[in-house]
Amino acid sequence: MKEQKRFPVVGMRCAGCAHSVEQAASKVEGISDANVQLAENILSVSVDERLASAEDLRRAIRSIGFDLIVEDSEAEQLRRRDAMEAAELRRMKRDTIIAWSSAILLMVLMLMPHFQMMPYLMMLVALPGYAWTGRAFHRSALKQLRHGVFSMDTLVSLSTTISFFYSLVVLLFFREGPAGMKLHLYFDASAMIIAFVLLGKLMEKRAGRSTGQAIRELMRLQPAEALVVRNGRETVMPIAALIGGDLVRVRPGEQIPVDGIVTEGCSSVQESMISGEPLPREKEAGSMVFSGTINGSGVLTVQATHVGSDTVLGRIIRTVREAQASKAPIQRLADRIAGIFVPIVIGLSILTYIIWQLTRAADASVYGLLCAISVLVIACPCALGLATPTALVVGIGRSARNGILVRNAEALERFATIDAVVLDKTGTLTIGKPELTGIDWFVSDTDVPKVRRLLYSAEILSTHPLAAAICRAFAEDGKTEELSEVQNFPGRGIEFTFEGEVYRVGNQAFIEKLGAQIPTDIAALPEDAAVLYFSRAERLLGRFCVTDELQPQAAEVLAQLHRHGIRTIMLTGDRPEAAEALARKLGLQHYRGGMMPSDKADYIRMLKDKGHHVAMVGDGVNDSEALSTADVSVAMGDGSHIAMEVAGITLMRSDLRLLPAALELSRATRRTVKENLFWAMCYNLIAIPIAAGLLFPVNGFLLNPAIAGAAMAFSSISVVTNSLRLRTKRLPLLR
Known part of the structure; x- marks a missing residue:
């Protein structure tokens, strides 16, 4: 028996990371359908608990440099994720400050007049930027390498390691290259690449937290506790302890904790957070209320019909989460490209170095190394991986806020x-509130009460929307008959047996199949009225005109x-x-x-x-x-x-204006996805050749690896920022 489960993942930074996590999870026996939602850092899997446990999955994810939060309670999972994300954000801020301190000091040293010990001093200044602030990239890259997977961490770690150790070897063992060629040092590049990437990731993480704001707003609507009335006593209980049938007392201004029926009291309830309807609705005994809505000035006693995740709010949260975690067809293509992107970039970097050597130009080795490092740094799988999910998360979230x-x-x-x-x-x-506006009986006055009861008894069992009009009109005495062999025929009517005879309620064709005939001298119908007929075998018992506003x-x-x-x-x-x-x-x-x-x-x-x-x-x-x-x-x-x-x-809510609004928002989301993908594709197609030195024969331009790191960071930030525009973009049909 497989069960769908969701786990927050800690430490992912790019589409390559997400691909690695999916691969590692899929290799665990008993785990299938692994899917990472990068915008929210959530792993969804199908788990066969006979073969695998959450801890088995966690060990597999930790082995490639990430972590999984596996607490049983979803609330506890989210609490731990928020705590770990906050700690990660603090670490990133601290590391970014250290990295930039190192980078700025290196720039100052480069502007100073040269002195004999300057290269050694630059090495010492660059060391904390490379080794300490870049430790997360290096550690993750090594763990992933052991499992044959690659990500953005691989590119950052590889490029900075080559820069730093190449410079170290040159400093300690070589002063000049062949034919007296001066060899350059790139300690500054190793530190500045880390500084730019960390700054970009910090900004991306802060912006990315906003993409999931809608789901967090919905979750905040769920109160943690409820005032429950049991055995005549009021007790404050956690929501998780409530069961269907419990009586819950809701005081003025409080959030209603359950879906249920009001048994006592009257009040107005603000339901905009569920339906999007701005005006409060009056509630009294018999009214339905929903979890997460806010009680007005009265005290309500509510009998719970649905609690926890079974409430409308719980189902909305689950649906929004599943929608945000799902992948549109266009995203699957982007994910496949991102999955092979890093190995291709490493190959291009090596090819760049080889081509530079084949040119036999002066300083070809130095330029080749510089360009190879720039190719590693500038290539950005993150923008490609974030292009679709960030736009979808924001678009789906804005949709939910608008009903x-x-x-x-x-x-x-x-x-x-x-x-x-x-x-x-x-x-x-x-x-959707049809009213009975005309009745023609074809039975004697003395038989009408019995026929009405039969009709009412049948229509309360009907799934047809017009049946509600009959039920409201004939419900005054509430008396019913016991029917047998009841059958609903969608779009036609309902058939039942009573005292051995077959009855039908439905449209004209439906009752005529039983042999009933419609009198030719019957009164004309209003042109806009829907009509139901009631028959017993071949005899017509009644005709009912129903209209709906x-x-x-x-x-x-x-x-x-x-x-x-x-x-x-x-x-x-x-x-x-x-x-x-x-x-x-x-x-x-x-x-x-x-x-x-x-x-x-x-x-x-x-x-x-x-x-x-x-x-x-x-x-x-x-x-x-x-x-x-x-x-x-x-x-x-x-x-x-x-x-x-x-x-x-x-x-x-039953407001047809939401239909063109949904169309407008879906088109805006699709446009944003296309813009993101266009930018991510064009960025890599243009930036990688420039980093490889394509412009050098034209104007002698070579890209500094540190600037390449800044460009890579900017590409990811731009995608997330463009997606966030959907939150505030003016769409005339949306509030």
Whole structure:
């Protein structure tokens, strides 16, 4: 039995590090599906606990120079990770100060008039910069080398070690090269490379912490304790100790710790952190409340229905985490390139040195070594590895803050490319609260009460959205009959048996299959009404007209989608006449009525066969086949568990304006990913040849290895900074 687990990783600095961790984890027996999310430093794995333990995995990760936090409690994992990250940040600050002190002192020495002991003094000044502040790079590179893996640490350690020990050998054993050629010392390069790389990594780490801000904000919504009422006594208990059915008392201004039903009290509750809806909602006995929301001025007693990770907030956090940890198709390609990048760069560095030797130019050995070191330093797998995940983490986080829950990175990437949106009617284009507006009985007045009870008994078991209208209208006495052989037929209706006779509730075609006939002299229907029929065998018992109010912003949203170049199509199971009337109101050109769930799925397949990229928007409960057929499924919901399970994207409140907002954000995220990848690719394609000495025959330019280190640091910082722009970038459809 395999279980999906997540562990924070300590010490990763680049895409090569992430690739090394994935490789090491995959080699552990019982571990599979290893996946590192570099932006958050999280390793996700499937663990067969019969074959492997968390400690086995930790030993494998530690053997290549990193560490894994394996505490059982997720809260404890995060506490330890935050503590270790804070300690790592302090160490990096201290090392950066020491490295730059060494580098600046070396620059001062280089500006001074030469004296006999200057080279020895420069060696002593460079030593702490190379050996002490660079120890993390050297230690990690050696451990990885023993396992045949490479990362940015390898490049930094190799380049600075060559610089320092080449200079040391020249200083101690040689004064001149062949034919009296003066040999140069590069103690300054070894120290300054470390200084620039550390400064870049420090800035990158500080900026990178901001990319995961959204998930940390969500986690802060979870209170640590709750006031529980047991046996008439109030007790403060940790959240982990709560169980379903517990009574929890919530005082004014406190966060609600569970999902549950209010049993006592009335108050207003601020739910913006869950749904994005800015206005508080009034709550009273019988109302549903959610974990993480904030109670207003009243005292509420809540009976818990879901606790801990099973609450809506817990599921949102889990979904956002999984989405941020998932990899979009474009990222998998970048990861494959990053995985082989370091060995290729080492090969290019060696090739650079050989080519310089073949030129037989004066100072070819010195220039060749300088260029080889510059190639090692300037090449940056980090920018390539960070290009996609940082943009996705920020984009998915901003989506969550605006009530748009993205299930995985692939859904976000695909949504940016859609050119056709298929919309269900009920609960999507309408507000989803159908009302019974007309009743025609075809039974005697004395039989009506019994027929009403049968109808109510059936509809409370129905999954069809229109059934709610019947239930609300006939629920006054709350009496039900015991039905047998109940069957739901999605998109058509419900069938049951009572006292040996078969009954059906549903659309016209559904009851006609049982032999029921619709009278020809029946009154005409309102053109925009949906209709349900109730029959016993071949006899029609009743007809019910149901109407649902349009979403106030539906027409505006459809116009916005049209301006974005999106084709919009309404598919509904309602009568074609009702579909046409609604389409006229909304200005829709493409619509179909009388469609079964399978018909909707077939229509989406037809659109895809014509080359369209299709999103299906529904309520997340019905139309599961159509939702799964579309390139991207979008569920309209108010945070329901079902909606979050079935959809690639869930709109956390029933506000259709979130749909074009989600489209706008997905396109902005995709643009940012492309910008990052373009920069990372162009940087390496341009910088490596220049570092190798490509411009030397043209204008005599050679790149100093220290400047190469600064350029490498800048490339990573620029990618992270560009991704962070998504947090504040003005998107007109988002708040």
